[in-house]
Amino acid sequence: MPNSASAYGSDYVRWRRRLTDHAATAAAALTTILVLAPLLAIFGYLIYRGAGTLSWAFLTRTPAPVGEVGGGMANAIVGSGTILAIACALGVPLGVGSGIYLAEYGRNRLGNLIRFTADVLNGVPSIVVGIAVYALIVLRQKHFSAFSGGVALGIMLIPTVTRATEEMLLMVPHSIREAALGLGVPEWRTTLSITLRTALPGVITAVMLGFGRIAGETAPLLFTAFGNQFWNLRPDQPTAALPLQIFAYAISPYDEWHRQAWAGALVLILLIVGTVAAVRLIAARGTVKGAA
Amino acid sequence: MGVGIEVGQLSAWFGRTQALFGVSLNAAANHATAIIGPSGCGKSTFIRCLNRMHETNLEARVEGQVRIGGQEIYGSGTNPVELRRRVGMVFQKANPFPTMSIYDNVAAGLKLNGVRNRRRLDEVVERSLRSAALWDEVKDSLKKKSGASLSGGQQQRLCIARALAVEPEVLLMDEPASALDPIATAKIEDLIFELKQRYTVVIVTHNMQQAARVAEFTAFFLMGRLIEFDQTQKIFTNPSDKQTEDYITGRFG
Numbered sequence: 122m123p124n125s126a127s128a129y130g131s132d133y134v135r136w137r138r139r140l141t142d143h144a145a146t147a148a149a150a151l152t153t154i155l156v157l158a159p160l161l162a163i164f165g166y167l168i169y170r171g172a173g174t175l176s177w178a179f180l181t182r183t184p185a186p187v188g189e190v191g192g193g194m195a196n197a198i199v200g201s202g203t204i205l206a207i208a209c210a211l212g213v214p215l216g217v218g219s220g221i222y223l224a225e226y227g228r229n230r231l232g233n234l235i236r237f238t239a240d241v242l243n244g245v246p247s248i249v250v251g252i253a254v255y256a257l258i259v260l261r262q263k264h265f266s267a268f269s270g271g272v273a274l275g276i277m278l279i280p281t282v283t284r285a286t287e288e289m290l291l292m293v294p295h296s297i298r299e300a301a302l303g304l305g306v307p308e309w310r311t312t313l314s315i316t317l318r319t320a321l322p323g324v325i326t327a328v329m330l331g332f333g334r335i336a337g338e339t340a341p342l343l344f345t346a347f348g349n350q351f352w353n354l355r356p357d358q359p360t361a362a363l364p365l366q367i368f369a370y371a372i373s374p375y376d377e378w379h380r381q382a383w384a385g386a387l388v389l390i391l392l393i394v395g396t397v398a399a400v401r402l403i404a405a406r407g408t409v410k411g412a413a
Numbered sequence: 414m415g416v417g418i419e420v421g422q423l424s425a426w427f428g429r430t431q432a433l434f435g436v437s438l439n440a441a442a443n444h445a446t447a448i449i450g451p452s453g454c455g456k457s458t459f460i461r462c463l464n465r466m467h468e469t470n471l472e473a474r475v476e477g478q479v480r481i482g483g484q485e486i487y488g489s490g491t492n493p494v495e496l497r498r499r500v501g502m503v504f505q506k507a508n509p510f511p512t513m514s515i516y517d518n519v520a521a522g523l524k525l526n527g528v529r530n531r532r533r534l535d536e537v538v539e540r541s542l543r544s545a546a547l548w549d550e551v552k553d554s555l556k557k558k559s560g561a562s563l564s565g566g567q568q569q570r571l572c573i574a575r576a577l578a579v580e581p582e583v584l585l586m587d588e589p590a591s592a593l594d595p596i597a598t599a600k601i602e603d604l605i606f607e608l609k610q611r612y613t614v615v616i617v618t619h620n621m622q623q624a625a626r627v628a629e630f631t632a633f634f635l636m637g638r639l640i641e642f643d644q645t646q647k648i649f650t651n652p653s654d655k656q657t658e659d660y661i662t663g664r665f666g
Contacts, residue, residue, distance in 0.1 A: 228471075296508040300572070302469055304522035304579055305498030314525055319512050 164390065171387030174380040180388070184350050184366075190377055194385050196352050197361035198392070200267060203354070204346055204362055205336055207271025212278025212335075213328055217317075219279070220286025220324075225312055227287070236284070243280040250276055251341035259345060267353075267360035270346030274335040281334070285327030289320035325404050329397045336393050339364035363389045415613030416482030416582045417442040418463060423477035425458050425467055432458040435477070436639045438632055445605060445614040447628035447645065449621060451660070455637040456617040457505075460585045463615065464500040465493040482582060498522070501581035501612075505588040507568035509560030509575070515542075515551050518560040518571055522579035537578050545574035546604050566597025573604065584608060586616040590623065602627050621661065625649050633657045 178193050185192025219239070223232055254273040259265055293316050301311040317324070342348075348365040349358070363385055370382035418440040425433040433455045440446040448456045461467040462475055465486060479486045486496050509518050517524070519538045528534060538555070542548040547570040551563070560571050569589060576584060586605070590598040605614055605627045618624050624631050625645055632642040633654075641648060641657045652658045 294508070296504060296506060297510060299466065299469070299504065300508040300510065300575075301521070301525070303464065303466060303497055303502040303504070304525070304575065305494050305496070306522065306525045307494050310525050315510060315521075319510070321512070 167383065167387045167390060170380075171383035171385075174384035175387060179381070179384055183352055184381075187375070192381075194361075194363065194366055194381070194388065196349065197363045197366040197385065198388065200346065200349065200353070200361040201336070201363045201389075201392070203267045203356060203360060204270040204274060204342070205332070207268060207356065208274035208278055208335055209328075209332065211272060211275030212282060212331070215275075216279045216282025216328075216331075217286050217324065219283045220290065221312060221317065223283065223287040224290035225316070236287075239280040239283045242276070243284070246340075247277060247338050248340035248343070251344055254341065255344040262357070264357070265345060265347035265359040267346055267356040267358070270342045270360065270362065271356075273341035273345045274338060277335050277338065277341065278328075278331045281331035282324075282328055285330075286320070286324050289323035289327065290316055292323070293319045322404065325400060329400060333393050333397060336396075337364055337389060339368050363392075414582070415443040415609075415611065418583065418613065418615070419478075419480040420463075421478040421480075423459070423462060423475070423479060425455075425462055425476075426472075426474040427470065428472040432637050433462070434637045436634075438639060438642045440613060440615055441630065442613050443609060443611070444630060445609045445616060445628040446630045446632065447624035448615065448617045448632050448634060449619075449624050449660075450634035450640075452619075454634040456634050457587050458637075459634065460502075460587055460615055460617055463583070463585055464497050464502055466497070466502065468493070498526075498579050499581055500583045500585060501576035501579065503569070503573050503576055503584065503586045503589045506592055507565060507572050509563070509568050509571050511559065511561040513560055514556045515558055515560050515563070515571060516555040519574045519578050521575060526579075538574075541574040541578040542571075544577050544608070545570045546600060546607075547571060547574055564597075566593050566600060569593060569597070569601060570604070573601075573608075577608075581612065583613045583615065586614065588617050588619060591619055598623070621649070633660060635660070 176193075178191060180193060180198065181195050182191070182193035183196045184194070219235060223235060226232070227235065250273050254269050254276070258269040258272060262269070297319060298311055298316055301315040302308065306315070342362050342365050346362050346365065347359040348369060349361040353360050367382045367385040367389065370378040370385065373379070420439070421437050423433055423436045424431065436455075436459060438446075448459060450456050458467060463479060463481070463486075467473050467475055475487065477487075481496075481500060484491065486500075510521060513521065516538055519541050520528075520534045523534060523537060539548060539552075542551065547567060550567060551558070551571075560568065563571060569592075573584075573589070590601045593601065602623060605616065608614055609627075614628075616624075616628060628645050630642070631645040631648040633640045633648065633652075633656075635656055641652060641654045643653070647653075648657065649661060652661060
């Protein structure tokens with residue numbers, strides 16, 4: 122029986138391997154910390170600057186007139202919710218639908234054209250999307266609205282969801298599709314109930330990434346949702362949104378508004394994190410043990 | 414009950430490459446027919462033509478006649494989706510639906526075709542898993558565990574149960590045991606023995622002993638052509654064709 126030194130190399134080799142192993146682990150840990158640091162720093166700083174102003178009133182009241190202390194961003198929170206709901210109602214079905222087309226039938230020139238268009242749209246500056254929607258909808262309707270803001274954000278959501286859905290569907294092994302087709306399941310049913318279902322966790326992650334991105338967008342809302350200092354629940358009227366309110370307050374000359382802007386930013390982050398966590402939780406329910 | 418399969422002058426292509434050249438053979442009802450031959454000889458293509466899976470490949474094309482239970486499956490009256498419910502398939506690599514429980518995997522064929530009756534589903538799931546000799550191993554975790562969490566051999570039997578659940582008349586098996594160890598393989602072979610009482614089985618295999626063990630009839634394919642088709646015993650003891658003999662005796666392939 123060989124002794125351990127000859128089986129696994131000399132002491133020197135073993136020592137060197139262990140050192141390399143530790144060094145690589147440490148490097149990986151360090152980069153993880155470096156990646157997480159900005160996020161934690163931003164979050165920590167927001168709590169530091171915003172938590173003091175955060176109160177029940179801030180979450181339930183509309184903005185106070187200039188010079189008065191108090192008031193809140195309730196209308197902006199609800200407005201952001203409305204606009205994002207419209208954006209998702211538009212962007213998610215269109216994005217998932219075109220992603221399915223690209224993955225399952227898109228090996229042709231039309232597919233390549235759609236892929237190219239989606240990638241270009243992904244790179245269009247958000248303010249340009251805002252101006253386009255302003256010209257297409259706001260000018261025609263002759264007023265700002267939550268609807269036009271939702272359309273602008275929805276357009277920004279489409280390319281992200283499209284390309285991610287395509288990628289996720291292509292990762293589903295062909296054998297899974299064949300299994301369903303071989304059982305006499307129609308093709309459309311196979312795509313929706315098997316392929317899309319198998320890729321769903323990835324698609325949800327992609328939708329949430331896109332959601333997080335558009336939830337904080339300000340530029341496309343400047344000339345669409347426009348903002349509003351008062352309650353408005355009608356989607357065809359100018360509507361407040363958290364990023365707009367934060368922007369307006371942050372560039373104002375008043376200390377009280379600056380404090381409110383910090384609190385607003387904290388609320389915005391919490392709402393995004395909360396939504397993503399809630400969606401993940403709901404999506405995780407109903408999965409079985411050992412599912413791939 | 415199983416039904417007979419009559420194949421006449423079947424040719425198949427992938428794009429410009431011809432994979433099958435005028436194959437004609439009859440597979441008897443309620444018997445197992447083995448398809449043997451070296452890699453790339455068209456075995457898989459052949460059985461994929463029997464449930465029209467071949468044409469799910471966009472470049473694929475088929476010519477010739479295939480009659481299953483007297484019905485011409487390439488006729489204008491045949492819907493490939495309905496055909497595949499009558500002609501079940503088990504693939505080389507076990508392919509359970511990864512997001513579904515064991516129960517849902519077996520029930521998938523019925524559920525996805527609109528069957529909602531809980532009692533009927535329960536019944537079919539138990540019967541299919543029993544037929545696939547898997548019931549005793551999974552009955553306590555039917556809805557708790559994913560199909561993908563089973564062992565390789567169990568997964569393949571799960572796929573057989575899933576195919577049986579839609580009550581086919583024919584069962585096509587494309588090297589169902591090639592990725593399994595000898596014990597799991599023996600279980601699958603025993604199973605085929607059971608299944609051919611009720612179904613017509615066509616099995617592609619690389620393993621000649623397996624063909625000899627499970628099938629009454631054997632077809633030998635070479636380069637897309639049917640070289641010889643006869644009773645298994647005859648093929649392995651006294652083949653009529655020199656090429657068959659060379660293959661059986663291990664001179665090539």
